[in-house]
Amino acid sequence: MNERFDVIVVGAGPAGNAAAYTAAKGGLRVLQIERGETPGSKNVQGAILYSDALEQIIPDFREDAPLERHIIEQRMWVLDDESFVGTHFRSNDYNKPPYNRYTIIRAQFDRWFSSKVREAGALVICETTVEQLLMDGKRVVGVRCDRIGGDVFADVVILADGVNSTLARKAGFHEELVPSNVALAVKEILFLPEETIQSRFNIKEDEGVVIEMVGKVTEGMVGTGFLYTNRDSLTIGVGCMLGDFKDNPKRTPPYHLLERLKQHPAIAPLIAGGEMKEYAAHLIPEGGYNAIPQVYGHGWMIVGDSGGFVNSVHREGSNLAMTTGRIAAETVIAAKAAGKPCDAPTLRAYKAALNDSFVMKDLHKYRDMPDVFHQNKQFFTTYPELVNRAASTMLTVDGIDKKTKEREIFSSFKRSRSLTGLVGDAYKLWRALR
Amino acid sequence: MNTVSVNVEEKLFQNRYKVDHGRPHIQIKDADVCRNACKSQSCTFVCPAACYKAEGNGGVTLITDGCLECGSCRIICSEHENVAWEYPRGGHGILFKFG
Numbered sequence: 444m445n446e447r448f449d450v451i452v453v454g455a456g457p458a459g460n461a462a463a464y465t466a467a468k469g470g471l472r473v474l475q476i477e478r479g480e481t482p483g484s485k486n487v488q489g490a491i492l493y494s495d496a497l498e499q500i501i502p503d504f505r506e507d508a509p510l511e512r513h514i515i516e517q518r519m520w521v522l523d524d525e526s527f528v529g530t531h532f533r534s535n536d537y538n539k540p541p542y543n544r545y546t547i548i549r550a551q552f553d554r555w556f557s558s559k560v561r562e563a564g565a566l567v568i569c570e571t572t573v574e575q576l577l578m579d580g581k582r583v584v585g586v587r588c589d590r591i592g593g594d595v596f597a598d599v600v601i602l603a604d605g606v607n608s609t610l611a612r613k614a615g616f617h618e619e620l621v622p623s624n625v626a627l628a629v630k631e632i633l634f635l636p637e638e639t640i641q642s643r644f645n646i647k648e649d650e651g652v653v654i655e656m657v658g659k660v661t662e663g664m665v666g667t668g669f670l671y672t673n674r675d676s677l678t679i680g681v682g683c684m685l686g687d688f689k690d691n692p693k694r695t696p697p698y699h700l701l702e703r704l705k706q707h708p709a710i711a712p713l714i715a716g717g718e719m720k721e722y723a724a725h726l727i728p729e730g731g732y733n734a735i736p737q738v739y740g741h742g743w744m745i746v747g748d749s750g751g752f753v754n755s756v757h758r759e760g761s762n763l764a765m766t767t768g769r770i771a772a773e774t775v776i777a778a779k780a781a782g783k784p785c786d787a788p789t790l791r792a793y794k795a796a797l798n799d800s801f802v803m804k805d806l807h808k809y810r811d812m813p814d815v816f817h818q819n820k821q822f823f824t825t826y827p828e829l830v831n832r833a834a835s836t837m838l839t840v841d842g843i844d845k846k847t848k849e850r851e852i853f854s855s856f857k858r859s860r861s862l863t864g865l866v867g868d869a870y871k872l873w874r875a876l877r
Numbered sequence: 878m879n880t881v882s883v884n885v886e887e888k889l890f891q892n893r894y895k896v897d898h899g900r901p902h903i904q905i906k907d908a909d910v911c912r913n914a915c916k917s918q919s920c921t922f923v924c925p926a927a928c929y930k931a932e933g934n935g936g937v938t939l940i941t942d943g944c945l946e947c948g949s950c951r952i953i954c955s956e957h958e959n960v961a962w963e964y965p966r967g968g969h970g971i972l973f974k975f976g
Contacts (some may be wrong), residue, residue: 457947478964480895482974549976570968589966607948620952622888627949632975633890676975685923689953694922702883721975722888723944724925726952827939 450775451586452565453573453610457761458747459603460556460599461500461768463471463565466601469776473565474595476588478572483553486605487725488761489630489669489678491653492547495794496825500769501559504540507550512543512651514761516644520709522668522779522798527709529541536648545650546671547679548632564670576600576614576743576806583614583742593759599742603764606726608736611616617736622686622762624667624730624844629697630680633717637675643713643838644672655758657674658705658827662695664688665823668704669758670713677714679705682727684781684817697724729755732803732810739790744771752802756809756876763802770796815875825859885927889943898967901941903928904952904961907938913959921951946971 452463455477462476476775478609479485491514497504516533530626537543562566576592577585585596602611606625611617644652666683679701689695705714728734728751728873735752738745747750754763773791775785783789797803833852837845856865905911911918912935920929921924926943929950951962 478967480968480972481947482975485970486976487973488976490976550973551975553976564939572964572967574963607951619955620948622955625952627923627925627947685949685952688923689917689919696885696917696927697925698883698885698888698924698927719891721973722885722890722945723973723976724947726947726948726949768881776900795972 446470446586448595449603449779450474450599450772451476451597452597453586454603454605454747454749455479455553455557455560455569456486456751456755456764457556458604458752458764458768460553460560460600461601461765462601462772463560464500464563465554465769465772466775467560467563467565469772471772471776474597475565475567476561476571476573476586477557477567477569480570481550481554482557482567482569483550486545486553486874487630487723488549488619489671489680489758490547490549490552490761491746491758492545492552492673493759493762494541494543496540496765500765507555509555510546511546512646512649513537514544514546515650516651516652517645517832518652518654518775520654520657520658521827521830522660522707522709523684523763523828524659525708526831526835527656527658528834532644540703546653548672548673560769561704561721567590573604573610576610578614581741583740586610596634599744599775599790601768601775602743602749603768603849604749606728608745608749609615610866611736611743611749615872616740616745619724619755620728621630623684623732624728624751626682626729627685627688627724627729628680628727629683629695629724630678631680631719631723632676632702632721633719634676635714635717638681639716640672640675640677646658646672649653650835656704657823659824660694660700660707661823662691662700663746663824664691665820670710676701677717679710679714684729685726685736698722727739727755727792729759729813731755732806732815738797739787739793741786744793746791752806754805754809756812757805760803766800767797767803770800782832786823798876802807809875811875813870819868820856821860822872829856829859885925886943889926893944893972893974895969895972896942897965900941900966902938902940902965902970903944905937905939906959906961908936910957910959911961915959919953920960923953924950930932944970
C-alpha cells in the first residue's frame with residue numbers, strides 16, 4: 444500500500460471511531476487500522492453509553508444504533524458481607540426522550556459505529572496490528588503494520604490504541620503505566636429472559652437499572668462493583684486498583700472477588716439462573732488529571748483511554764474517548780483548512796480545546812481524588828462496615844431504646860476512626876470533591 | 878463469605894479465541910528472574926485469566942492461550958520488567974462476542 448493519507452487512526456473503539464468519522468466527514472483521506480477480527484472484538488466496557496458525546500458526532504444515532512436499555516434508575520450500594528445500605532434514584536424524567544444514557548454491548552455498538560465510519564468515507568482495515576510508529580527524526584510519518592508491505596504514511600497519526608498505549612510508549616512519548624494509576628476490572632455477561640430482568644428490577648420494556656457498589660467485596664482494595672441491565676442479559680463486574688491487587692496480602696485473584704460479589708445475598712437473587720456467556724478483563728486508566736501524558740507532538744495525537752482520559756469518580760470514559768477523538772479530528776481539519784503542517788505547534792490546539800472542554804475541566808476538578816482514595820483505604824473498608832452496622836442497630840427492634848442505640852452507633856464510629864479521624868475524613872473528601 | 882471456589886478455566890471456556898499457535902504474544906524474558914529474584918510472583922494471582930502458574934520448583938510458567946489482553950502482567954512486573962508484552966498478530970487472540 445503506497446498510498447498516502449491525511450490521517451491514520453489506530454484503533455476502532457469509541458475514541459478511534461469518533462476521530463475517523465469526524466475526519467472523514469470533514470473531507471480528509473482517512474485510514475483506520477484495527478487489530479480485531481471486526482471493530483469491537485477487542486474492546487471491553489461496562490458498558491454505559493452517555494448520549495451527549497455521541498450526539499455531537501452522530502445526532503440521529505438513536506435511529507439505528509444497537510442500544511440495550513435506557514437508564515431510569517441508578518442505585519448506589521454500600522456493601523457489608525451480609526447487607527447493604529443503598530440510595531436509589533429513579534425518575535420518570537429519564538423516561539422522556541431523548542434519553543440521557545443507555546446500556547450497550549460494545550461488540551455490537553462498535554461494529555455499528557464502524558459502519559458509520561465507512562459510510563463517511565474512511566478506509567477501515569481490520570485484523571491488522573500496528574507494530575510501531577514510523578519516525579522521521581522527531582516527527583511521526585506513518586505506521587508499520589504486521590502485514591507484508593505494511594508501511595503506510597500520513598500527515599498525522601491519531602493514537603486510539605487503548606489503555607495500554609503500546610505505540611506511544613514504544614516511541615518514548617510517555618512512560619509505562621504505574622500500578623497505582625490503573626484499575627483492573629473483570630466482568631461476566633449473564634443471559635436471562637427479558638421478562639425476568641424486567642420483573643426482578645421493577646422495570647418495563649426498554650427501561651434499565653444500574654447498580655454501583657463499594658464495600659467489603661473488594662477486601663479493602665480501592666475499587667467498585669457494578670451490575671447493569673441489558674435487554675436480555677446482565678453485566679456484573681468488579682474492579683480494583685492494580686497496585687492494590689498486587690500488594691493484597693491475601694493474594695486474591697480478581698475472579699475470586701467477582702465470584703464473591705455474585706454470591707452476595709443481595710445480588711445472588713438478581714442474577715440467579717443467568718447463563719454466563721463471556722468472561723472479560725480490562726484495564727481502566729484512573730490516574731486522572733495528574734497522570735495525563737503529553738498527548739500531542741509532531742505528527743501525532745493521543746485520544747481516549749490511550750491518553751488516560753477517564754473520570755473515575757463519575758464512571759465516565761467512553762464519552763471522554765469520543766470527545767477527545769472528535770476534537771483531535773477537528774484540530775486536523777482546521778489545520779488543513781489553514782494550510783498549516785501537522786506539527787506540534789499546530790496540534791497544540793488539540794490540548795487547548797480539551798482544556799476548554801468538560802474533559803479537562805472535570806479531570807482537574809477531581810485531580811486529588813486518586814491520591815485521597817489511595818491513602819485512605821478506610822473509605823472502602825471501615826465505613827461500609829460502620830454504616831451497615833449502624834443501619835442494623837437502628838432498625839433492629841429488640842427492646843433497647845433508640846437513644847442508647849444512637850450512642851452505641853456514635854461510639855462505634857469513634858472507636859474505629861476517632862473523632863479527629865472522622866472530621867479529617869470528611870474534610871479530605873470535601874476537598875477532593877469540591 | 879471467604880470460602881469461594883471458582884474455576885477460571887470454566888469461565889474462559891465460554892470465550893472465543895483464535896490462538897496463534899507457536900507464537901505466544903507475551904513471553905517471560907528470563908525464567909531465572911522469576912525463580913530467583915522475584916519474591917512476590919504477583920502475576921500468578923493477579924492475572925485475570927490465570928495464565929501464569931507458580932511451579933513446584935519455584936519458577937513461573939506462562940501459557941497465553943486464555944489471555945484477555947488486559948496488560949496487567951506487564952505493568953505489575955515493574956521491579957523486574959521481565960514480561961515481553963505485545964498484542965497478538967492481527968485477528969488473533971481473544972475475540973469478544975459481547976465485550
